[in-house]
Each structure stands twice: as structure tokens, then as C-alpha cells.
Amino acid sequence: MTRYALTLEWDGTPYMGFQRQAHGPSVQQAIEEAAETVVGHAVTLHAAGRTDTGVHALGMRAHFDSDKTLPPFRLSEALNARLRMAGQAVAVLDCVEVSEDWHARFSCINRAYEYRIANRRAPLTLEAGRAWRIARDLDAEAMHRAAQALVGKHDFTTFRSVQCQAASAVKTLDRLDVRREGDHVIIEAAARSFLHHQVRSMVGCLALVGRGEWPVDRVAEALAARDRCKLGLNAPPEGLYFVKASYPGES
Amino acid sequence: MTRYALTLEWDGTPYMGFQRQAHGPSVQQAIEEAAETVVGHAVTLHAAGRTDTGVHALGMRAHFDSDKTLPPFRLSEALNARLRMAGQAVAVLDCVEVSEDWHARFSCINRAYEYRIANRRAPLTLEAGRAWRIARDLDAEAMHRAAQALVGKHDFTTFRSVQCQAASAVKTLDRLDVRREGDHVIIEAAARSFLHHQVRSMVGCLALVGRGEWPVDRVAEALAARDRCKLGLNAPPEGLYFVKASYPGES
The missing domain is CATH 3.30.70.660 (Pseudouridine synthase I, catalytic domain, C-terminal subdomain)
Structure with a gap:
């Protein structure tokens, strides 16, 4: 199992915030769906913070776990290609492998808006x-x-x-x-x-x-x-x- | 006859450039149509420069003549209200009265991009x-x-x-x-x-x-x-x- 940490940017306009919603598009859903086509199994994305409808991100951090081992650079390129094809206003700015005790939300010690x-x-x-x-x-x-x-x-x-x-x-x-x-x-x-x-x-x-x-x-x-x-x-x-x-x- | 000089900002994405085109939306048409509803007669807008499809403006200068005398501040507020109602991505940042020998294009001595x-x-x-x-x-x-x-x-x-x-x-x-x-x-x-x-x-x-x-x-x-x-x-x-x-x- 490999944990991948992402740095994300998005235009919040088309999204009902970060968190997955039953009734509309979310950043979480956009990335999870892109990641699933890359790694071939369902993933759960955890972010440093939730955001409201219409709120933007310049450097959100998030992570997900995968059975598949990929060079992080190739993973970010593949995610960006799929996000772009799907017309999503989300981009992966950076991707690194992290240890399993690193958690985008619980390890975060400071948030800046x-x-x-x-x-x-x-x-x-x-x-x-x-x-x-x-x-x-x-x-x-x-x-x-x-x-x-x-x-x-x-x-x-x-x-x-x-x-x-x-x-x-x-x-x-x-x-x-x-x-x-x-x-x-x-x-x-x-x-x-x-x-x-x-x-x-x-x-x-x-x-x-x-x-x-x-x-x-x-x-x-x-x-x-x-x-x-x-x-x-x-x-x-x-x-x-x-x-x-x-x-x-x-x- | 009064000559009004405008400072304009626009998002070029939805426009086929400044100049009026038969086959698509232009900044010139957006402002001329807004102005016509304000002053009650047809107007011709002259700008310092033409721009291509998709090119933006932060401070274009332009002018038009009108029989109607309005305080420039009221004119710019009325133009912005109409542009906004029409869903245009154009805004009037400033409006002043100028003399009839001032021409947005021919008097311009420097253009910065x-x-x-x-x-x-x-x-x-x-x-x-x-x-x-x-x-x-x-x-x-x-x-x-x-x-x-x-x-x-x-x-x-x-x-x-x-x-x-x-x-x-x-x-x-x-x-x-x-x-x-x-x-x-x-x-x-x-x-x-x-x-x-x-x-x-x-x-x-x-x-x-x-x-x-x-x-x-x-x-x-x-x-x-x-x-x-x-x-x-x-x-x-x-x-x-x-x-x-x-x-x-x-x-």
C-alpha cells in the first residue's frame, strides 16, 4: 500500500465545495474519479480542510492510498490528463509518496487562507x-x-x-x-x-x-x-x- | 454634442475582439448597445486599439459622441448596470467628458500591453x-x-x-x-x-x-x-x- 500526497489547486465556481455531495459536483469526487481510472480501484481522498461552495484553493493538501505503485510524477501527470479530459477545474500541482502515518487532515499543523x-x-x-x-x-x-x-x-x-x-x-x-x-x-x-x-x-x-x-x-x-x-x-x-x-x- | 471618453476592462474570452463583427459577439457591440439604451440614439464607439478574439483589456480607452448631456459618473453607472444585465464581461472603469478634438485612437501616443x-x-x-x-x-x-x-x-x-x-x-x-x-x-x-x-x-x-x-x-x-x-x-x-x-x- 502506498500513500500519495497531492497539492491541489481549483477554481471553486463549479463545485459544491471539497467534500463529496449527493446533489452536485465536488472536488473530492472529481479527483477520486480521476484517480480510480489511473490506479484501477476505488480510492478515498482526505484533504487538510473542507471548503464551501465557490471557495477556491491555491495549495490544498490531500492524500489517498493505493495498491498500485507508480512514480509520483507519472501519477500527477495522469491525474491532470484525466481531470482535463473530464473538463474539471482542478489541477494537481505536486504529488509525493508519504509514509502511512502522514495524514492530510490530522497531521496538518497550520492552515492559511x-x-x-x-x-x-x-x-x-x-x-x-x-x-x-x-x-x-x-x-x-x-x-x-x-x-x-x-x-x-x-x-x-x-x-x-x-x-x-x-x-x-x-x-x-x-x-x-x-x-x-x-x-x-x-x-x-x-x-x-x-x-x-x-x-x-x-x-x-x-x-x-x-x-x-x-x-x-x-x-x-x-x-x-x-x-x-x-x-x-x-x-x-x-x-x-x-x-x-x-x-x-x-x- | 458631448464626447464621452471611457476606460474599459473586459474578459476577452467570450468576444471576437473589440471590433464589431457580423458573425459573433464583440466588445464594441456590447458597449454600443448598452449606450444606445442610455442615450436614446445610435452611437459609434472608437477605441485606442483593436484586439483579437480572446485578448483581454485592463484599461482600454474609447469614446463616443452623444446629443444627450449626462453627468459622466451617472453615465458610467448606467452603462455598467446595462452591461451587467446583458451578461456582458465588460466594465466601464471610468468616464469623463472630453473636448471634440480628443480621439481615443488618433490622439493616443502610447499603448502598453x-x-x-x-x-x-x-x-x-x-x-x-x-x-x-x-x-x-x-x-x-x-x-x-x-x-x-x-x-x-x-x-x-x-x-x-x-x-x-x-x-x-x-x-x-x-x-x-x-x-x-x-x-x-x-x-x-x-x-x-x-x-x-x-x-x-x-x-x-x-x-x-x-x-x-x-x-x-x-x-x-x-x-x-x-x-x-x-x-x-x-x-x-x-x-x-x-x-x-x-x-x-x-x-
Whole structure:
């Protein structure tokens, strides 16, 4: 038995998220079906994180086991050829053999997301489905200041989907940086793990601060309330990118 | 009569280029139809440059005349609303009133293009239709050196489409810079004007240099030959972006 670890990129637009769904296309299904035609048996793909409908990935990590031994480079080329033939918006950026105690989800020690806001009046063309357009001028510095109240170990109940299945709402947020790049506002978030909708919920409230609808302190108050009803806004999925999953021993 | 100057962005994928075509959708038709519903009469849109099928624009300039006087901001909002309703991948980034001697095409003194190469093995997902993927490692420094032979005033017959209608193949190329940005190779070209397919033809030959199939000097030889048959390769349209048109008196 060989365990193959994949680095994946996808355009989230056509998918109902990573996880296999009975009622629509998923990234997991796309890759499992491609892999099955390559290795000749059913496989189960495990990823570092689930993602919502419309959320993109630049560097998701995932693994599956196979009885078949193939050079990892040939496997990634074969997977990409099949994904392409099937018209899937998923690509394998890298493939390596890993030991059987390496697990894409359970071994992961850090997850990094990026959220892209296009801060402009005009509708999006090339970036349609790839950013959240906000017409009103955003104060990115105020957003960054407000974000710092969320960094550290907190009960993130306010910033958690009602469907979230995590046992505890207490998480440690390592980083939440907001910066302006021309007419874009970029938010970077990193933590060992996140609650369901946590990044989008945090971004939604920061956007209210950026638009001047919330004072900077209101984000800290919303956190302290530990009440989902205190959430101002959940940002739409199309601006969110899963950027990187980190593992012990990697630089 | 009022002359309105527009700054336009578009995703070239669904269009047969800027210019109106009998047999398919064009950017010109999209905007003229939107404008006609706003001002209530037929208009003719003039742009700084034509573009081919699949070529994108980040900052094309164009103008049209109207009997109707509208605040430019309201006009751009109305145009964007109509373009969006019509499902067009075109946006008006800016709209200003200009004097009647300002002409988007004839007053333009400089045009800048960017060409994006995604230098990676994996098929493109988020960038599909927005870059030229080249799997083999490109030597961007060699490409930049080769490009410098094209800068200046030359007869660009080799780098000109057989369908080009310009009276002369002599053009002055102000800038042709190649740089690597991670797994992308970016080529920037600027000139008062370009011949049909000139940027794509130059990029095609530079890619041959980057892949090691052409020595650096071969680009200068192809130029000196003044022979379209000496062209190595015409780069595909999806990597090309019209970035900027410049006019006298603008910073």
C-alpha cells in the first residue's frame, strides 16, 4: 500500500465545495474519479480542510492510498490528463509518496487562507467569481486594527456557522492581516484550524469596519458576546482562497 | 454634442475582439448597445486599439459622441448596470467628458500591453483563458536579452500578421521587458502603435528562446530577415492584456 500526497489547486465556481455531495459536483469526487481510472480501484481522498461552495484553493493538501505503485510524477501527470479530459477545474500541482502515518487532515499543523476584496465601483470582469466587490471606499488600516482583537485564543462562537460541527468554539488565531494593494484589500488568516465559516464571518465584520458602518471596537465586542446574532455580515465565498496547509518537518 | 471618453476592462474570452463583427459577439457591440439604451440614439464607439478574439483589456480607452448631456459618473453607472444585465464581461472603469478634438485612437501616443505566461506543468484552473501555460522551464533572463534586439525603430515584417492593414511595417518599439514572478513570466511591451499580431509574434519567438529552442541571437536574425516565414511561433491570444493607452497632457 502506498500513500500519495497531492497539492491541489481549483477554481471553486463549479463545485459544491471539497467534500463529496449527493446533489452536485465536488472536488473530492472529481479527483477520486480521476484517480480510480489511473490506479484501477476505488480510492478515498482526505484533504487538510473542507471548503464551501465557490471557495477556491491555491495549495490544498490531500492524500489517498493505493495498491498500485507508480512514480509520483507519472501519477500527477495522469491525474491532470484525466481531470482535463473530464473538463474539471482542478489541477494537481505536486504529488509525493508519504509514509502511512502522514495524514492530510490530522497531521496538518497550520492552515492559511486569503480573502480578496475588489474595492471598486465597476462590476468585475476578469475577476468575476474570484473576489468580493465592495463599491464603497474601504479603510484597510481600520480593518487591520479591528482584526487584531481576533488574534489569539478565543471562543469564536460569534464567527461560527450554526451548522459547525466542531466540539469546541475555542480556537487560536495566529494571524489576521489586512492590507491594501491598489484597488484590492487582501486579508490573510492563519491558524492551526478554523471553525466552519470563521474566515468569511471575520471578513464580513471587518468589511463593516472598512465601510465605516462599525467602529473598530465593535469587532472585539462581537467576539466577547459569543453570540452568532452579533455577527454583522458573512462575506461571500467567491473571495476566499485556501492558500496553504503546513506539516511538521516542512520548511 | 458631448464626447464621452471611457476606460474599459473586459474578459476577452467570450468576444471576437473589440471590433464589431457580423458573425459573433464583440466588445464594441456590447458597449454600443448598452449606450444606445442610455442615450436614446445610435452611437459609434472608437477605441485606442483593436484586439483579437480572446485578448483581454485592463484599461482600454474609447469614446463616443452623444446629443444627450449626462453627468459622466451617472453615465458610467448606467452603462455598467446595462452591461451587467446583458451578461456582458465588460466594465466601464471610468468616464469623463472630453473636448471634440480628443480621439481615443488618433490622439493616443502610447499603448502598453502585458503578456502573461504561466510556467508550470499543471493545467490552469483559476487562470484558464487568462494566461499561456508553458510546461518547460523558461529562461526569463535569456528572453529579456533576446527582446532587447527588438526595441527601437525597425521593419517588423517578420512579426506582422499577413492580414495586417498598416501602410508600413516600420514601427518604434519603446519597451519590451521580460521578468519572472514566481511561476509566471511577464512580458511588457510599449509603443506608440503596434502592427497586427506584433506582440503575440514577438512573445512567441521569445518563448522559443526561453525554452532553449532558439539561441538568443535568433530573434535579431528573424527581425533582420523581414520575412513572416522566419517567425517561430505566434503566442495564443489568452495571455495578452491591453493595459494602458496614453494621451498628451496625462501624467
